Amino acid sequence: MGDRIRVGVVGAGGRMGKEVVKMVLQDDALELVAAVDHSAGEVDAGSLVGVETTGIIVTSQLEEALLSTKPDVIVDFTTPSSVMKNTVTAIQHGVRPVVGTTGLSTEEIDDIRTLCKDKGIGAIIAPNFSxxxxxxxxxxxxxxxxxxxxxxxxxxxxxxxxxxxxxxxxxxxxxxxxxxxxxxxxxxxxxxxxxxxxxxxxxxxxxxxxxxxxxxxxxxxxxxxxxxxxxxxxxxERAGYMPGVNLAVKKVMELHELVYGFEHLMD
Amino acid sequence: MGDRIRVGVVGAGGRMGKEVVKMVLQDDALELVAAVDHSAGEVDAGSLVGVETTGIIVTSQLEEALLSTKPDVIVDFTTPSSVMKNTVTAIQHGVRPVVGTTGLSTEEIDDIRTLCKDKGIGAIIAPNFSxxxxxxxxxxxxxxxxxxxxxxxxxxxxxxxxxxxxxxxxxxxxxxxxxxxxxxxxxxxxxxxxxxxxxxxxxxxxxxxxxxxxxxxxxxxxxxxxxxxxxxxxxxERAGYMPGVNLAVKKVMELHELVYGFEHLMD
Amino acid sequence: MGDRIRVGVVGAGGRMGKEVVKMVLQDDALELVAAVDHSAGEVDAGSLVGVETTGIIVTSQLEEALLSTKPDVIVDFTTPSSVMKNTVTAIQHGVRPVVGTTGLSTEEIDDIRTLCKDKGIGAIIAPNFSxxxxxxxxxxxxxxxxxxxxxxxxxxxxxxxxxxxxxxxxxxxxxxxxxxxxxxxxxxxxxxxxxxxxxxxxxxxxxxxxxxxxxxxxxxxxxxxxxxxxxxxxxxERAGYMPGVNLAVKKVMELHELVYGFEHLMD
Amino acid sequence: MGDRIRVGVVGAGGRMGKEVVKMVLQDDALELVAAVDHSAGEVDAGSLVGVETTGIIVTSQLEEALLSTKPDVIVDFTTPSSVMKNTVTAIQHGVRPVVGTTGLSTEEIDDIRTLCKDKGIGAIIAPNFSxxxxxxxxxxxxxxxxxxxxxxxxxxxxxxxxxxxxxxxxxxxxxxxxxxxxxxxxxxxxxxxxxxxxxxxxxxxxxxxxxxxxxxxxxxxxxxxxxxxxxxxxxxERAGYMPGVNLAVKKVMELHELVYGFEHLMD
Known part of the structure; x- marks a missing residue:
């Protein structure tokens, strides 16, 4: 199982976050290693989304979770106010971000691009994964x-x-x-x-x-x-975006820079 | 053929009028006896609409046409400015009007209703025949x-x-x-x-x-x-209204008053 | 709260049953008093459907549940093999059934009609609640x-x-x-x-x-x-049928016989 | 007016042919010089399609028409049985064919391709011009x-x-x-x-x-x-194909070989 992609979900208790958790659990090529949410409490990630328990307890601390669970990728469907900080934190810890939250400014996206280049790490930001x-x-x-x-x-x-x-x-x-x-x-x-x-x-x-x-x-x-x-x-339904997110999680593993826009993953 | 309904078309050179002429010519239960149009000139009604000649020459005078050809029904898709006069003329000559022109005022419609009642004659006014x-x-x-x-x-x-x-x-x-x-x-x-x-x-x-x-x-x-x-x-296409106009021409023969609105013909 | 309609849901763990449980919990005019399911285990009805706990524990015994919780109405979206028995049991206990399961035979529906008449109790069977x-x-x-x-x-x-x-x-x-x-x-x-x-x-x-x-x-x-x-x-989505089920739950309270077909509730 | 494209329409009395005649008459960049039809009789091409007379009399002889009117292009929407002969005749007289008739065999299309190459003349065959x-x-x-x-x-x-x-x-x-x-x-x-x-x-x-x-x-x-x-x-309506035919008539003037399929004209 060592070659499964280790995935952390940020905003796991949100409407999109729950779909991401379910999608990760259903794909044998992916392994859920962390679920972060500020308001969900210390529940099992499986219970949170209405499926079987997983042994992964939701935490409110992203950085701690990155350090202790060492994900390859985090998927972030949080809010415009937290997504920039999350993304920077992830890259600094060598974790590739897949971001579906909208509202990042052009400057913020440029900063992320620079940071990715400096670290030689892939990232994907897309306002739409359909x-x-x-x-x-x-x-x-x-x-x-x-x-x-x-x-x-x-x-x-x-x-x-x-x-x-x-x-x-x-x-x-x-x-x-x-x-x-x-x-x-x-x-x-x-x-x-x-x-x-x-x-x-x-x-x-x-x-x-x-x-x-x-x-x-x-x-x-x-x-x-x-x-x-x-x-x-x-x-x-929200689930309709999951094949696109799934594709992004796998593609980001092969990237060494920021890709902005889902269209660049398709060809 | 004595029991075919004798039909005159007013505004026979207009876009809707041409369709009416064609519809009348195609239905064996109807007989085209007059075609009136102010600007078409003295052409054959068949040539006017692009089919075989009919022997019916287009005229610009409604009243003369009514007197000489004695239609049972006239179908009028002319303009708001001429439809009231045409309709009153028809009823006074005992000819049932089927009117598709929009723009008659409530007062005008009431006047037509009264006139129909006085003459004991049917009439149909409908803004839509579909x-x-x-x-x-x-x-x-x-x-x-x-x-x-x-x-x-x-x-x-x-x-x-x-x-x-x-x-x-x-x-x-x-x-x-x-x-x-x-x-x-x-x-x-x-x-x-x-x-x-x-x-x-x-x-x-x-x-x-x-x-x-x-x-x-x-x-x-x-x-x-x-x-x-x-x-x-x-x-x-305009032809789509013709089954409704055809129905109206036949129904108006059974009426002794004004019917306003196509919906009252359907049931 | 004495005048809320007391509702039991049979087949509460099925895909439609879960929607019914959620619908009942969301309507202040309805009170969930029983949730019956053969295979769900002794879980809280709220947990079963992924909402807050309700204090209603799912049971596998319909008759016991009817005796102990005295619902006014049961809603049944179970299988063709169990729905007839459930419906007869309910009527015999004076509980009005609302049945969405398809597959009852004409003879079975006639038997239910007779039983309702004998007991003077309302019932609704409808293959479609949309x-x-x-x-x-x-x-x-x-x-x-x-x-x-x-x-x-x-x-x-x-x-x-x-x-x-x-x-x-x-x-x-x-x-x-x-x-x-x-x-x-x-x-x-x-x-x-x-x-x-x-x-x-x-x-x-x-x-x-x-x-x-x-x-x-x-x-x-x-x-x-x-x-x-x-x-x-x-x-x-399945939730689309719930306004119809909700309407049926309320209408069945006013009935003293079987109504077959949703269309008879609408007018 | 010397630089208008001179167009002959073959099958001018057919349903598509009539639309082509009208399209040519409406475009100032095109000039109708011949209208060929086996069964229409010696009528004016304008009368044939229900518009003003044009001075172009319909003829039944393609070859004579090509010799006397010297079109740049012929447009052919005739039948599978006559289209091959028409097309070969046109090319041999140095006239570019635009063919909308379906049913030519692969061998016939190859023969036309060879003939075009030999004569250094353009041709377009397309089963669909929409x-x-x-x-x-x-x-x-x-x-x-x-x-x-x-x-x-x-x-x-x-x-x-x-x-x-x-x-x-x-x-x-x-x-x-x-x-x-x-x-x-x-x-x-x-x-x-x-x-x-x-x-x-x-x-x-x-x-x-x-x-x-x-x-x-x-x-x-x-x-x-x-x-x-x-x-x-x-x-x-059939008229919907005319912008495509119009495009083909203009494009064929720039060709020196056969183009098969409308898609090759678009980009």
Missing amino acids: IGAFLMMQFAKQAAKYLPNVEIIEYHGDQKLDAPSGTAVKTAELISEVREERRQGNPNEEEKIEGARGGYYNGFRIHSVRLPGIFAQQEVIFGGHGESLKIRHDSY | IGAFLMMQFAKQAAKYLPNVEIIEYHGDQKLDAPSGTAVKTAELISEVREERRQGNPNEEEKIEGARGGYYNGFRIHSVRLPGIFAQQEVIFGGHGESLKIRHDSY | IGAFLMMQFAKQAAKYLPNVEIIEYHGDQKLDAPSGTAVKTAELISEVREERRQGNPNEEEKIEGARGGYYNGFRIHSVRLPGIFAQQEVIFGGHGESLKIRHDSY | IGAFLMMQFAKQAAKYLPNVEIIEYHGDQKLDAPSGTAVKTAELISEVREERRQGNPNEEEKIEGARGGYYNGFRIHSVRLPGIFAQQEVIFGGHGESLKIRHDSY
Whole structure:
């Protein structure tokens, strides 16, 4: 069993953290060696996520855990306020970080890049670990070259605070890289109800639907002469990100620098 | 052939009028006896719509046409500015009008109702002759009783002037009749791009997509606990309204009063 | 708290049973008084479902539990082999059963109906507790009267054994009640790959898609002249059935006979 | 006007041919110089397609038309039985053919390739001129590398004879090039209605829906862990192929050999 990858999960009691713990436990190529969480208490990591006990007791101290359990990789889905400190601590102890938390600034990411280079150690930071979402964005960018008339509709649960979603904005950015900027629609178009035409982004529109029951969906729709093309991605649950996280945990072992963005792992 | 319904088409050179002419020519139960159009010139009605010649020459004078050809029914898809006069003229000559033009005022409709009653003659006015669109609206109203979280997305060609579409607004009205008014979504929701959350209507949202290639589509989406329900209607072409117009031409023969709204013909 | 409805959950350790336990614990109008499961062991019902402890210890004996905890209602999502015995036991002890297990025979349902009448006690048996799925089926039946050209596509996870799904077959039955039987499609149609045109049911077709990641979805698509109408239902998770079960638990308190089918609770 | 491309349309009276005539007339960079059709009679090409007269009279003799009107390009959407002869005739007269007719054999295509090389003249043969359909196929192939669980659903009008469609089969071939062959679904899966699971192709399934009102649609659906990705293309009308034909007419002017397949024109 000496060649299994030793994994620590930071934020193990959070909604994503719990999924990561379960994913690690289910993969024979990975070994859960540490589970860190500030508020979960000293429970067994298995009990924490509703499966069999594991013998791994949740701890609130990351540094101690790194020293005593010597993980190869830590996976971090904590909050913007703690992720920078966690990541730096890990690298300084020679532990490769896989980070899914969003909100790191460009400066912080540059600092991590430098630190990785200095230590010769791999790290992965990705705001999204979904393979399908990644493909949707790539296809949207490719299609916009040939079919420049486009709108984006994204669907999330009704308690989401921000609109449009981060994925929709990222998709819009990718489209804008290849699409000549042009204001779509009739120049004399009139909104009888304000906002009906959606949010304006570089000449095209983004619409945000918020309904209970929906986890995360997005459609990118292209209109052409007598035809339309639609690319749709549905995320049904947090578990949907786990194959991507699993891939990242394995890929980071082969890296000696920071990779930013899931797309760079896929090819 | 004496029992075929004799039909006159007003606005025969318009986009909808041409479809009506073709529909009448294709149904053995109907006989085209007149085609009226102000700007088409004295051409054969068949040539006007791109089929074989019919022997019916297009005329610009409705009243003369009514006197000389004695239709049972006229179908009118002209403009808001001429439809009232045409309809009154028809009823006064004992000819039943089937009207698809939108824009008649409530007063005008009441006047037509009174005139029909006085003459004991049937008439049908309907802003929409699509069976599928009608069913979509009825289902949306029924579903909103049980699943009160709803959003509407409508799709039309990119040259359409108004947003949302008339059908979307009518659907929203029907939903509002049965749905308790309640503002959906997170009360602290924030639009990072103005308009992303769509147009606000009685607590829920309407989104208008405009893309080339699309004729007319609408989705009404309901979100519930762990589920969603979507009702979607696609109109692919003007011809899609013709079965409804055909039904109206036949039903109006049995009426002795005005019927307003296609829904009253269906059951 | 004396007027809360006292609920016992049978099969509390099953996948649906766990959801029922959580639903009961979350509703202040309901009180969990018993949790029965043959194989879960003597654990706390809260621990069993991964929430806080409740003080209710899971038991394997239904009859004892009924005697000692006197529930008003039991909810049963066990197996076809045990549900009949459980239901009869409950009624004989004056406890109203809400049954979600499928597979009871017509004779068994008739026996339960007689027993309920004799005891003057309410009971609900329903193969499906989803409000959205119920509406989809009702709308499909209504639409088929006007748009008789129809096909059904259902989507489930790739490990499902049977195709088409029970819901698809039930939808097809409902459509057949109102649709004149007629073989759709070109009479000379040819399958170049056998099965491409789907399963044949009373003149129309049913298609079963099986893919990982999907829980349960169904589309009923109607084609007309230049238009189409689609009714789509998505179930994202077992929790989606809980509002329906919750409604049934409350409605069964007002009943004095058996109600078979969720649709009879809705109006 | 000397630098407009001179275009002849062969099969000008067919459904696709009429669209080509209209497309050529609408583009100021193109000049209609000949319209050939065996059965249309000596009518004006404009009247034939329902627009203003053009002065170009339809002829039934291709070779004479080539000699007298000297087109740069001919566009051919005739039948499999005449397209080979037309194409050879054109090349021998130094006229570049753009061919949309399907059904040429591999040997015939090779003969055309040789003839083009000998004459140093460009030619384009493509079974499909839709940009959106092409993108759908490319994306499906790319996605299958990462998400190998896939099914195809295609939708056409109810009078179509063959199932699955040629586009669906071509999509399946492209997917098979990159997807490891593996039989999807539960190995013990059982069809209660024969054909429900669709047509089997190299381990995955193709479903063909046939409904009136629909022109041509296709969905390629990929299932992953907790997610799905859908690529959908809708063709609304024959006119939808015209931008692709237009592109081919312009590109063929720059070629000195045969290009087979629309995809080689796009990049």
